Amino acid sequence: MGVAALCFRLLISVIVLQRAHGQEGNAVLQVVPNKLQFFEYDTVSFLCKGLDSSSEWKVVHNSRRKSLQCSNTRTPTTLTCTFKGIYKEESGEYWCEAGAKKRTNSVVITVTPGSVILESPALPVSEGKEVTLRCRNKMTSSSIFMTYFYKDGVLMHNSTTGNLIIHNVFKSDEGRYKCRISAAGESAENWLNVTAGSVILESPALPVSEGKEVTLRCRNKTTSSSIFTTYFYKDGVLMHNSTTGNLIIHNVFKSDEGRYKCRISAAGESAENWLNVTASGFKLGGPITHLSCGDAVPWIVSTILLTVLLCFSTCRHLHLDQTQQKKQQVVCGTSSI
Known part of the structure; x- marks a missing residue:
């Protein structure tokens, strides 16, 4: 993994850890539509869900640290902040908070004045799900163009539909994605976050x-x-x-x-x-290797018994041959080992 990729992953980890501290258990921030990149002047909504009605919740941008100038809609458990024309300066990290101790997850979006964006999920996806990455060209409504998709800086797929479909996403699919359209340009990078499955x-x-x-x-x-x-x-x-x-x-x-x-x-x-x-230490017909003392004892005893039996058998046959020939008397002795 390159230095840039490592730094990017560390940055995401730091943001997640920072926002996890003091995070409200049931509250969550969603982006509508569910993606991380937008063209300038697009309509974007930040939806805070699972809020407690007793607190004054607001949507916060990391560079401003104050309530945003957006169209707010509030219910007892939700808050929607809508930008009907978002600008490049609105890029960055967003979250919902109430006071100093209640905070949701954060989402980092990119607003570009360029002509190419990559649409990918804003929130983590679970392993086993289907994920579609869409490369869009602001200059045309057509979806028929040669598109190249990159993961962690390496070309991984090309398409004439502008889509990359991962049918069963795995943790190994997590990484930095971007796309390039011939004669139109290249998108910024998005981080695809995949949560471990079950x-x-x-x-x-x-x-x-x-x-x-x-x-x-x-x-x-x-x-x-x-x-x-x-x-x-x-x-x-x-x-x-x-x-x-x-x-x-x-x-x-x-x-x-x-x-x-x-x-x-x-x-x-x-x-x-x-x-x-x-590995097994003893193999019949092969060399004896990796034998401990305990492993060697049965083999040594077996070898001695076979040797003794062979000796007795040889002596018996020799004795019978010599008796039949009646040449001489042979006394067979054994030697101890």
């Missing part, structure tokens, strides 16, 4: 030995049902799908060791777990 992967916490059976379970906390289509990945590669939510490895080997995760359709994706497999 899916976890249950796997052994301790190392497992080769030859054992291992079961990986993909769980969805929003339902007790275990009947759903589940996809299992190892080291980022799809390896198995299941309708029971389980992946059973009957005889695990060292080669099965790696990073595992699972995905449930329309629910989301789990974080990655490391499956640790310990």
